Amino acid sequence: MVPKIAIIGGGAVGHYLASLLHLKDYSVTLFETKSAWERQLGTGIFSSSSIDLPILEEFSSPHQITSLKLFSPSGKSATMELPQSYRLYTPEDLEEALKERFKDFEGRVISGRVLEVKRVEGMWQIHTPEGVHEANFIIGADGISSLVRKSLGFLYPAENITMEVSVELPQDLGQEATIQFFDNIPGYFWIFPRMGRTVAGLWGTSQFLQARHLFEKMDILINNTLQVPVAAGIQRHVAHLPTFGKFTPREVAGAGWALVGEAAGLIDPLSCEGLYWALKSASLLADSFDQKSFSAKRYLGSLSREVIPSLRKRQFLRKILYRSWVLNWLIPKVESKRRTQHFFRTQFLPSTC
Numbered sequence: 001m002v003p004k005i006a007i008i009g010g011g012a013v014g015h016y017l018a019s020l021l022h023l024k025d026y027s028v029t030l031f032e033t034k035s036a037w038e039r040q041l042g043t044g045i046f047s048s049s050s051i052d053l054p055i056l057e058e059f060s061s062p063h064q065i066t067s068l069k070l071f072s073p074s075g076k077s078a079t080m081e082l083p084q085s086y087r088l089y090t091p092e093d094l095e096e097a098l099k100e101r102f103k104d105f106e107g108r109v110i111s112g113r114v115l116e117v118k119r120v121e122g123m124w125q126i127h128t129p130e131g132v133h134e135a136n137f138i139i140g141a142d143g144i145s146s147l148v149r150k151s152l153g154f155l156y157p158a159e160n161i162t163m164e165v166s167v168e169l170p171q172d173l174g175q176e177a178t179i180q181f182f183d184n185i186p187g188y189f190w191i192f193p194r195m196g197r198t199v200a201g202l203w204g205t206s207q208f209l210q211a212r213h214l215f216e217k218m219d220i221l222i223n224n225t226l227q228v229p230v231a232a233g234i235q236r237h238v239a240h241l242p243t244f245g246k247f248t249p250r251e252v253a254g255a256g257w258a259l260v261g262e263a264a265g266l267i268d269p270l271s272c273e274g275l276y277w278a279l280k281s282a283s284l285l286a287d288s289f290d291q292k293s294f295s296a297k298r299y300l301g302s303l304s305r306e307v308i309p310s311l312r313k314r315q316f317l318r319k320i321l322y323r324s325w326v327l328n329w330l331i332p333k334v335e336s337k338r339r340t341q342h343f344f345r346t347q348f349l350p351s352t353c
């Protein structure tokens, strides 16, 4: 039987997946709670990801970042020039490209929060405020608070939840990106230029973190680093992200269901970035629908080969790197040692794996 697919979560990744499955002639319905796509205030995704994500080639004008400045926890700094290939695709670029790709698909988007998903006699019932919809295959592309994941009975381990705060500043502060590490906490403060403005934020993984404290710390860091105060009343964002922990295949796909992106726990444990991994998992999932059926084995096999090894490597690096003495020792070497430069460039500019 040809699966009738319901994708819960129509963020950039849900839309991307829907367009891929639509191209394969599947009947797809996308459920999204927001009327407009939420603009993440993140840095974006780097051009090097386009090597295996051709969709990035569709973006019109990526922004270039020319240098990266690193600060160790003890306050020592080092700057490195970046090769020309370091272009940044912002979430807005992504949104534009996906909307273009998705423009013929408007009819099958159901707006409104999915309140409940239930499996009854092999069919999924999807409850929305407007009524109940049915599908025989369900995909959770619904982010950290994934209802699909919860309905299947899987929770993220508390120690993998990271908090991120961010703000967009109206100033144009050039083409330099900054990353500043903290004492013994996985996480960092970041500043990335956008066209004519700047985004800054801070993330950390610790059960003791509170959003209020992170905002206070971020404001001080912005003031110290950029010499610009964060204006009162400026819109601030706070988010929780499930960084990658352990890969448990039976919690990612099975008969009649699959998870992608954050819902599958695919967030980089070193840089806390998720767009690349989410798009990659969506593309692997679409490839696992063949001849009108889905192979969970194929999807899990592709993830195990093409995604999980990189995330595991980065999880290992996270354990070693996020210690003050390691960063205090490494960062001053950046300006003189090409290998150290290469290490920071490839590990900390988002989505370069």
Ligand SMILES: Cc1cc2nc3c(=O)[nH]c(=O)nc-3n(C[C@H](O)[C@H](O)[C@H](O)COP(=O)(O)OP(=O)(O)OC[C@H]3O[C@@H](n4cnc5c(N)ncnc54)[C@H](O)[C@@H]3O)c2cc1C
Pocket (backbone or CB within 6 Å): 008, 009, 010, 011, 012, 013, 014, 031, 032, 033, 034, 038, 040, 041, 042, 043, 044, 045, 112, 113, 114, 115, 141, 142, 143, 144, 145, 146, 147, 164, 166, 237, 238, 239, 240, 241, 260, 261, 262, 263, 267, 272, 273, 274, 275, 276, 278, 350, 351
């Ligand atoms: C502030 C912030 C900054 C970030 N910056 C970056 C960055 O610079 N680079 C990067 O690579 N990653 C970044 N990330 C992470 C990245 O945005 C996510 O990892 C990526 O978007 C994952 O996509 P997703 O589809 O899994 O989840 P999401 O993008 O969260 O999409 C989930 C979608 O599901 C919808 N949804 C949820 N529940 C329901 C429901 N019950 N019914 C209907 N719809 C529902 C939501 O409205 C949302 O649109 C950032 C995240 C945050 C929060």
